[in-house]
Amino acid sequence: MRQGNVKVNMQLLRNLIIESINKKGKITFAEFMRTVLYHPQYGYYNSDKERIGEFGDYYTSPTVHRMFGELIAKQLEEIWRIMGEGAFTVVEMGANRGWLCYDVIQCIKKEYPRFYDNFHYIIVERNLYAREKQRSLLNAINLTEETPMNHLDRKVSWRTYSEGGFSFDKIQGCFLSNEFVDALPVHRLKIKNKILKEVYVGYNAPNFCEIDDEVSEPALKDYLETNKIYLKEGQACEVNLGAAKWLRHVSEKLNKGFIITVDYGDTIDGIYCRNDTECTVRCYYKHNVNRDYYERLGAQDITAHVDFTNLMNTGRSLGLEVTGFTRQSHYLIALGVLERLHNENNDIETILKEKNLNHPEGMGDVFKVLIQHKNIVNPQLTGLRPLHLVTV
Ligand SMILES: C[S@@+](CC[C@H](N)C(=O)[O-])C[C@H]1O[C@@H](n2cnc3c(N)ncnc32)[C@H](O)[C@@H]1O
Numbered sequence: 001m002r003q004g005n006v007k008v009n010m011q012l013l014r015n016l017i018i019e020s021i022n023k024k025g026k027i028t029f030a031e032f033m034r035t036v037l038y039h040p041q042y043g044y045y046n047s048d049k050e051r052i053g054e055f056g057d058y059y060t061s062p063t064v065h066r067m068f069g070e071l072i073a074k075q076l077e078e079i080w081r082i083m084g085e086g087a088f089t090v091v092e093m094g095a096n097r098g099w100l101c102y103d104v105i106q107c108i109k110k111e112y113p114r115f116y117d118n119f120h121y122i123i124v125e126r127n128l129y130a131r132e133k134q135r136s137l138l139n140a141i142n143l144t145e146e147t148p149m150n151h152l153d154r155k156v157s158w159r160t161y162s163e164g165g166f167s168f169d170k171i172q173g174c175f176l177s178n179e180f181v182d183a184l185p186v187h188r189l190k191i192k193n194k195i196l197k198e199v200y201v202g203y204n205a206p207n208f209c210e211i212d213d214e215v216s217e218p219a220l221k222d223y224l225e226t227n228k229i230y231l232k233e234g235q236a237c238e239v240n241l242g243a244a245k246w247l248r249h250v251s252e253k254l255n256k257g258f259i260i261t262v263d264y265g266d267t268i269d270g271i272y273c274r275n276d277t278e279c280t281v282r283c284y285y286k287h288n289v290n291r292d293y294y295e296r297l298g299a300q301d302i303t304a305h306v307d308f309t310n311l312m313n314t315g316r317s318l319g320l321e322v323t324g325f326t327r328q329s330h331y332l333i334a335l336g337v338l339e340r341l342h343n344e345n346n347d348i349e350t351i352l353k354e355k356n357l358n359h360p361e362g363m364g365d366v367f368k369v370l371i372q373h374k375n376i377v378n379p380q381l382t383g384l385r386p387l388h389l390v391t392v
Contacts, residue, residue, distance in 0.1 A: 006049075006299055009041075009042045009047075009298055009299075010042075010296065010297050010298055010299055012041075012042055013035070013036065013039060013042040013043075013297045013298045014297050016035070016039070016042075017032065017035055017036075017201075017203075017208075017297070018203050020035075021201065021202060021203040021208075022203065025202070026200035026201060026202045026211050026213070027200060027201050028187055028198065028200055028201075028216050029185075029186065029187060029188045029198075029199055029200065029201055029281075029293075030185040030186055030187045030241070031185070031201075032201045032293075033185040033186065033302050034185040036297050036298050036302060037183065037185070037301075037302060039298065042297075042298045043298055044298050044299065044300065044301055044302075045127055045183065046126075046127055047129070047298070048129040049299070051096070051301065052096055052097070053097075057284040057285050057286055057287065057300060057301050058284040058287060058301065059287075060096070060178060060179050061178060061262070061328070061367070062096075062099040062100040062103065062178060063097075063099055065350065066099075066103040066106075066107075067332075067337055067340055067341070068100070068103070068332070069099065069100050069101075069102070069103020069104045069106075069107060070103055070104075070107040070340065071332055071335040071336065071337060071340070071383075072100065072103075072104055072176065072260070073103070073104045073105075073107035073108045073111070073112070074107075074111075074335055074336070074382075075260070075335060075381065075382070075383055076088075076090060076104065076108070076115070076119075076174060076176075077108065077111075077112045077115045078381060078382055079173075079174055079257070079258050079379075079381070080115050080118065080119070080173075082376065082379050082381075083172070083173075083256065083257065083376065085114070085115075085118065086118065086172065087118055087119075087120075087172065088115070088118050088119045088120070088172065088173040088174075089119070089120050089121075089122060089171040089172065089173035089174075090104070090119060090120070090121045090122065090173055090174050090176055091122045091124060091159075091166075091168075091171060091173070091174070091175045091176065091253075092121065092122070092123050092124065092176045092177065093124050093161065093175070093176070093177040093180040093246075094124065094125065094177065094179075094180040094183065095123045095124075095125055095130070095134055096130060097130065097133050097134065097137060098123065098130075098133065098134030098135075098137045098138055099137070100176075100178060101121055101123060101134065101138065101156065102137050102138060102141065104121070105121065105138070105141060105155065105156075106141060109141075119155075119173075120154075120155060120156075120157070121155060121156045121157075122156075122157050122158070122159050122168060122171075123156065123157075123158050123159070124158075124159050124160060124161045124166065125158060125160070126160050126161070126162075131158055134158075135152070135158075138152055138156055139152055161246075161249070163245075165249040165252065165253070166249055166250075166253050168253070169253075170252075170253050170254070170255045171253055171254065171255065171257070172254075172255050172256045172257055173257045173258075174257050174258045174259070174260060175250050175253075175254065175257075175258070175259040175260070176259075176260050177260070177261055177262065177263070178262045178263070179262070179263055179264070179303075180261075180263070181240065181243050181246070181261060181263050181265075181306045181311070182263050182264060182265065182303040182304060182305065182306050183301075183303060184240050184242035184243055184246070185240075185242060186238040186239060186240045186281065186304045187215075187216070187220055187238065187239045187241065188236060188237075188238055188239075188279055188281065189215065189220060189224075189231070189236070189237045189238075189239060190212070190231070190234065190235065190236045190237065190279075191231045191232065191233050191234065191235055192212055192233075192234070193233075194233065196215060196221065196224075196231075197212040197213060197214070197215070198212070198213060198214065198215040198216055198220065199211070199212060199236075200212075200213055200216075201294075207294070208294040219241055220239050220241070223239050223241070223244075223310070224237070224239075226313060227268055227307070227309055227310050227313060228268070229268055229272065231272075235272075236278060236279035237272075237279070238279055238280060238281060238304045238305070238307075240304065240306070240307065240310070243306070243307075243310060243311060243314075244310060244311075244314040247259075247311060247314050247315055247318065247320070248314070248318060251315070251318040251319065251320055251374065254320075254374050255374075255375070256374060256375040256376065257373070257374060257375075257376070258323065258371060258372065258373045258374075258376075258379075259315075259320065259370075259371070259372045259373075259374075260369065260370075260371050261306075261308075261311060261369070261370045261371075261372075262328065262367060262368070262369050263306040263367065263368065264305060264306065264366045264367050264368070265280075265305040265306030265307060265308055265368060266305065266306075266307075266308060266368065267307075267308050267309045267312075267325070268307060268309040268310075269309075271305055271307060279304070280304050280305035281293065281302065281303070281304045282302070282303055282304070283295075283296075283300045283301060283302050283303075284300060284301040284303070285299070285300035285301070306368075308325060308368060308370050311370055311372075312325070312370065312372075315372045319374060320372040320373065320374050321372060321373055321374070322370070322371075322372055323371040323372060323373045323379055323381060323384065324369075324370075324371050324381065324383075324384035325368065325369070325370045325371075326368065326369055326383075326384060327365050327367070327368055327369070328365075328366075328367035328368065328369055329365060330387060331369040331383045331384070332383075333387060334382060334383045334384065334385050334387060335382055335383040336382075369383070371383075371384065
């Protein structure tokens with residue numbers, strides 16, 4: 001997109017939001033975030049903007065190195081064996097350019113041919129530009145003797161997810177996401193004079209402003225009660241109601257199998273142990289982090305830490321058991337990232353990239369992996385084993 005268009009689109013989006021505020025008096029932060037990220041024409045995630053990677057606003061693990069996808073492929077093959085080696089569907093949420101899918105398929109084809117014959121990959125993507133880019137990336141894989149197009153259509157399909165749920169039938173296999181949940185809109189709450197308040201977005205020309213008022217829906221109070229979150233005076237909290245809704249839809253579609261959710265965030269103890277009162281909502285623009293939520297509308301990302309306790313509690317209420325929860329560094333090391341690195345003739349760049357995936361100050365500690373399962377008895381996964389059992 002050209003710079004001129006970006007500016008025009010930002011202004012159009014701003015006008016739309018102001019119009020909505022003028023009509024309603026104020027909007028929730030969740031509505032504001034939904035509009036700037038997902039407005040059909042001007043939303044950050046509906047544009048053709050280069051969002052991720054060197055020329056975008058931030059990196060994600062699949063864009064750092066193919067090893068991330070290769071280890072996920074290894075995980076999927078183990079799950080396939082645990083589940084009896086039948087037909088297996090992988091469903092990936094929000095695949096962006098398709099790198100994770102590309103690396104997973106390449107690796108499965110090369111290293112696990114029996115699994116390769118049994119699996120199908122569904123990409124859940126609503127951005128039409130992203131779909132095109134995923135398709136052309138995947139078309140580049142030399143999959144079989146068949147014409148690539150035929151083969152791609154047999155191995156990969158594209159579906160959607162909306163308020164009403166997924167556009168496909170029940171599956172047996174694994175739901176997979178990397179940095180999907182943190183991109184869902186959040187409500188912002190805080191305690192002010194011992195009373196629970198919600199932070200709304202208002203407009204006081206020429207600027208947006210924040211307004212504290214009564215919480216907009218009972219589900220927000222329920223969330224605090226169910227997850228036993230007790231806020232201190234002045235402390236802020238974000239509530240991602242879409243995460244629980246999404247998990248409910250996932251559970252409806254999962255006959256038998258696993259859900260692997262990789263994202264940054266923590267359990268409630270980790271999120272609320274901080275002494276600071278600030279919320280975890282952040283913006284990413286050209287590899288800089290900021291809290292200027294009301295700037296660069298539709299041109300910068302807005303995210304919040306994922307509350308994994310909520311995903312675990314919601315899952316349990318839906319019959320999804322927790323297989324395990326760990327740091328990304330633990331998960332990748334237990335799955336064999338160090339052996340893989342050792343076995344390859346690596347250059348310094350690869351080593352540095354691998355370090356970024358694992359290192360506590362890179363993505364290793366901030367990112368977590370939650371694995372849940374349904375209709376499987378006590379599965380043991382390599383990536384969740386204690387690290388003292390790992391030999392390098
Ligand atoms: C941070 S990006 C994920 C990046 C990608 N998984 C990676 O690892 O590089 C979040 C993604 O979630 C997608 N998303 C959000 N809501 C969605 C929905 N309802 N259906 C499909 N994708 C959605 C966005 O379009 C975006 O591609």
